[in-house]
Amino acid sequence: MVHRVSAKKLSRDSKQRNALLKSLAKEVVLHEKIITTLPRAKTVRPFLEKLVTRAKENTLVSRRYLVxxxxxxxxxxxxxxxxxPVFKERLGGYTRITxxxxxxGDNAPMALLEFVxxxxxLAAKRKIEEKPSKKTKLEKKSGKKPTKPKRKEKTKNLEPAAKEKEGGKPVSEKSKAKK
Known part of the structure; x- marks a missing residue:
């Protein structure tokens, strides 16, 4: 009798399984849906739900957890x-498996894993609604940035590092040490 087994092994050891979960979760986040086998979709779903729940609170701790x-x-x-922000009001169930x-090739059961x-x-609509209004002339004038003074160029005298030889060619100190 097997107790407290939370996820399927997917014929992999723990490092390979974690890498697979990480990879599938990244693909779902970036592309918003993926087609994979049904056991993989069922395994990655709780992992992804926890990530979305953590992402609803945009704090430094949650950012570090997600990274x-x-x-x-x-x-x-x-x-x-x-x-x-899209799932801010939703308490769970951010993904669906179809x-x-x-x-x-191998008659494996396939599934589509996507966000609900x-x-x-929704993100595009939110960006359109939150577009800032155009600044008035007074705001533009008062919002000017002060200009920085130009830096003076410093010129170093390179003459002491290279002294002239009898023939007029500069000689480095390394070549002097060899003689």
Whole structure:
């Protein structure tokens, strides 16, 4: 009798399994849907749900947690800036698994793993609504940045480092030490 087994092994050791979960989760975040086998989709779903739940609170701790779990900055940025705010009011169930016909080569059961809401469209609508208004002339004048004074160029005298020989050619100190 097997107790407290939370996930399938997927015929891999723990490092390979974690790498697979990380890879599938990154692909779902970046592309918003993936087609994979049904057991893989069922295994990655809770992992992904936990990441989205953590992304809803945009804090430094959650950012570091997501980077530790995903290993890259690009999917973490998308989770925190786009996916998290879209699912802010939802308490769970951010993804859905839709069964597809079996794969032709080996008859493996296939599935589509995707977010419940269309994240990219909702994020685009949110960006359009939050567009800042144009600045008035007074705001533009008062918002000028002070210009920095130009730096004076310092010229170093390179003559002591290279002294002239009888023939008029500069000689380095290394060549003097050899003589």
């Amino acid at each position: 530790a779990k995903l290993g890259e900055e690009r999917p973490v940025r998308k989770l925190l800036e786009i996916v998290g 069964k597809l016909p079996p794969r032709v 809401e269309n994240v990219s469209e």
